[in-house]
Amino acid sequence: MRVTVRLPGVLRSDCGGARTLDAQLADGATLGDLFEQLAAGYPRLERRIRTEQGELRRYVNVFLDGMESRGCGGLAAPLRDGGEVYIIASVAGG
Amino acid sequence: MTVLLAIGTGKGLFLARSADDRRNWQVSGPHFPMTAVYSFAIDTRRRPTRLLAGVTSSHFGPSVATSDDLGETWDEPEHAPIAFPADTKAALEQVWQLAPGRAGEPDVVYAGVQPSALFRSQDGGRSFELVRGLWDHPHRPQWTPGFGGKAVHTVLPHPTEADELLVAMSTGGVYRSKDAGASWEASNTGIRAYFMPENEYPEFGQCVHKVAQNPDRPERYFAQNHHGVYRSEDAGATWSSIADGLPSDFGFAMVVHPHRPEVIYNFPLHADGRRFPPQERCRVYRSEDAGGSWSALSAGLPEQPYYASVLRDAMACDDADPAGVYFGSRAGEVYASADEGESWRLVAAHLPDVLCVRAAVVD
Numbered sequence: 268m269r270v271t272v273r274l275p276g277v278l279r280s281d282c283g284g285a286r287t288l289d290a291q292l293a294d295g296a297t298l299g300d301l302f303e304q305l306a307a308g309y310p311r312l313e314r315r316i317r318t319e320q321g322e323l324r325r326y327v328n329v330f331l332d333g334m335e336s337r338g339c340g341g342l343a344a345p346l347r348d349g350g351e352v353y354i355i356a357s358v359a360g361g
Numbered sequence: 362m363t364v365l366l367a368i369g370t371g372k373g374l375f376l377a378r379s380a381d382d383r384r385n386w387q388v389s390g391p392h393f394p395m396t397a398v399y400s401f402a403i404d405t406r407r408r409p410t411r412l413l414a415g416v417t418s419s420h421f422g423p424s425v426a427t428s429d430d431l432g433e434t435w436d437e438p439e440h441a442p443i444a445f446p447a448d449t450k451a452a453l454e455q456v457w458q459l460a461p462g463r464a465g466e467p468d469v470v471y472a473g474v475q476p477s478a479l480f481r482s483q484d485g486g487r488s489f490e491l492v493r494g495l496w497d498h499p500h501r502p503q504w505t506p507g508f509g510g511k512a513v514h515t516v517l518p519h520p521t522e523a524d525e526l527l528v529a530m531s532t533g534g535v536y537r538s539k540d541a542g543a544s545w546e547a548s549n550t551g552i553r554a555y556f557m558p559e560n561e562y563p564e565f566g567q568c569v570h571k572v573a574q575n576p577d578r579p580e581r582y583f584a585q586n587h588h589g590v591y592r593s594e595d596a597g598a599t600w601s602s603i604a605d606g607l608p609s610d611f612g613f614a615m616v617v618h619p620h621r622p623e624v625i626y627n628f629p630l631h632a633d634g635r636r637f638p639p640q641e642r643c644r645v646y647r648s649e650d651a652g653g654s655w656s657a658l659s660a661g662l663p664e665q666p667y668y669a670s671v672l673r674d675a676m677a678c679d680d681a682d683p684a685g686v687y688f689g690s691r692a693g694e695v696y697a698s699a700d701e702g703e704s705w706r707l708v709a710a711h712l713p714d715v716l717c718v719r720a721a722v723v724d
Contacts, residue, residue, distance in 0.1 A: 278421070310439045315421035318452035319444035326420045356420040360395075 268292055268348035270301065274312075275356055281312040292346065298331065299342035301352065316354060326357045363724045364679055365431060366687055366708065367412065368695055369398030369717035374414055376432045377708050383685050383699035386708045392432065395419075400674065402459040403721040404485070406467040410723055413470065413486045415456030423453050425472070427486055431723055443472055443480050443489045449496065451476055458674070459486065460516040463523065473513030477504050477530045479542065492542040495528065500547065500565050504533035507568055507587075514673060515569070520576035527572065527582070527597055534567035535584070537597050551600035553589050571615040571673040572597075575622035583625050583652065585615035585673070588633060592652045603652025608639035614676035618701070619684050623651040626678075626686055626702060628671035636670050643667035645676075645688065647702050661705035662696060669694070674717035681722050689715025 272288040282288060290304055299321070306313040316327050321342070323329065329336040330353040336344050346352070366377040366386065373391025393416045400415030409429050417423040425442040426435045445451040455475040462469030470486040473479055478496050480489035495501075495513075504511060512530060519525035524541040527548070534549040547565035554560075554567045568587035575581070584591040584600065588611050591600040604610035609629040618624035625648050630636045638644060642664075644657040669692035679685040686702045689695040693712035696705045697720075 310441075311437065314424075314441050314444075315418075318422065319441055320447065320450060320452050322452065324420065324422055360419055 268294055268296065268346065268350075270346050270348075270350045270352055272301070272305070272352045272354065274354050277356065278312060278315055278354065281315060282309045294348075296346050297342060298329065298336055298340075298344045298346060298352070301346060302342070326359045328355045328357045329353065330355065362681065362722055364681060364685060364720055365403060365723045366679075366695070366697065366718065366720040367401045367403065367414075367432075368689055368709065368712065368715060369401050369414070369674075370689075370693070370713040370715050371397050372713040374398045374401070374416070374432075375709060375712060377695070379697075383679075383681075383697055384706065386697070388709050389432070392435065393426070397455075397716060399716045400456045400459045400472075401717050401719045402461055402470070402486075403719050403723070404461045404467075404470070405680070405721050405723070406461055406464055407485060410721075411485060413459045415459055415472070417455050423455050425456060425459070425486060425489075438487055440488070442482075442487060443474060445478070446491060449491070451478070455510060455512065457510075457512040457514040458516050460518065462518050463520060466523075469518075471516040471518065471526075473516045473528060473530075475510040475512035477501070477511050477513050477533060479513055479516065479528055481542065494538065494540075494543045495536065495545050498536070498545055500533070503566065504530060505566075507531040515572045517572060517574050517582075520579050522579075525596075527574075529569040529572045529584070531570065531587070532566055532568045534565050534569050535572060535597055536565075548597045549600070550598065551593075551602075552584065552586055552591055555588055570613045573615045573617040573625065575617040575619070577620075578622035581622060581651070583615050583617060585612050585627055587611070590615075590627065590652065603648070606648075606653075606655040607646055608657075611636075612671075613673040614671050614688070615673075616676050616678055616686070619678050619680050620682060621649075621684075624649050624701070625652065626676060628676060628688060630670050637668045638670075641666040641668060643669075643690075645686070645702055645705075658698075658702040658705075660703060661698075661707075668692075672716055675715045677718045677720055679720035679722060685720060687718045687720050689718045691715065 375390035377386040396416040458473035515529035669690035676688040
């Protein structure tokens with residue numbers, strides 16, 4: 268299956284300036300599988316999103332087709348063919 | 362002579378240069394906007410000089426960037442320069458200290474980090490490995506976070522003894538290794554931990570804020586503690602108070618003159634419970650006899666009431682002769698002295714809170 272990852276402007280320099288990335292994944296793949304694939308192709312981008320222990324950084328939000336991932340299984344959340352994954356910096360800071 | 366002054370702030374890095382004996386400064390930045398730059402190193406052992414910046418995005422995490430053209434361009438590896446191995450189950454939160462190694466080891470750089478750990482690079486700071494001996498120390502479960510976090514904030518490689526190293530952490534205190542980091546001993550004899558009700562002089566657990574050393578006197582260290590200012594004349598084995606003559610023994614910074622090992626600088630704050638400069642006056646204190654006596658330095662500094670503090674790495678000397686002295690405050694002001702502290706000039710104002718400063722002659 269294919270999913271599209273949409274990136275915030277601040278992270279685009281970590282993947283050659285792309286606004287979106289298309290990922291080809293096996294059927295049944297999860298959000299964690301997507302990040303593993305990103306880690307292989309764009310390690311600097313992936314480490315902005317997850318810690319070295321594979322956990323989603325606290326102030327990074329990931330939306331799966333409009334649902335914030337922490338509310339629908341986190342890294343175990345299933346992806347769907349044609350789905351969209353939004354990476355968004357949370358509203359935090361001063 | 363051109364002097365580079367790096368100013369790490371809560372929202373990015375500013376670089377100032379002076380080519381007229383530190384009278385006027387050209388400031389650029391912010392580099393790495395919206396990252397906290399807690400650590401910086403100007404590694405003059407290398408040709409060209411390498412700059413290293415420890416940057417932390419509150420959203421996208423910590424990293425280390427390097428520049429070999431004095432900050433014109435920056436590079437950051439694809440893979441995390443500093444990362445905890447999987448078995449530690451820890452994740453890097455912040456790089457508190459970037460410390461070049463000995464003069465004869467130009468590729469060695471140390472990083473003190475949060476959570477409390479030491480990393481070592483053998484490629485000039487592009488990639489680091491965890492120093493297991495400190496991470497596996499049996500005291501580690503009892504090290505606790507200070508307000509700023511639980512971090513190794515001071516790393517001092519011995520200038521001549523290849524296997525000797527000193528680190529300091531808050532809280533935890535001072536630890537020394539004599540076998541290149543394989544094993545470590547707590548080294549806090551004489552440092553008071555007034556906040557420990559059962560034993561104010563424990564083996565470890567002190568809240569040491571900063572330790573400094575001049576390479577020409579490697580057996581001598583100076584420490585600014587969470588209440589307490591100390592000197593060691595036996596390579597850190599024991600510590601004695603040098604706080605007499607200061608208006609307060611609380612503060613964060615401690616800096617040693619680069620050419621005169623008996624000259625030190627700090628920036629006292631009134632007390633733990635009142636973290637303003639004593640009498641609300643902006644004053645640097647200097648001792649020219651290794652802490653035997655102190656004098657206040659304020660020519661050119663603000664005369665109106667001053668309420669900002671100077672953090673542990675926000676004071677530094679350059680390596681010129683006469684030495685320059687620099688400090689930045691949480692009010693976003695940076696001051697420089699080209700005459701070893703006798704007089705001061707404002708370098709920059711209205712910056713974000715200053716977390717660290719470092720300076721060196723770069724050409």
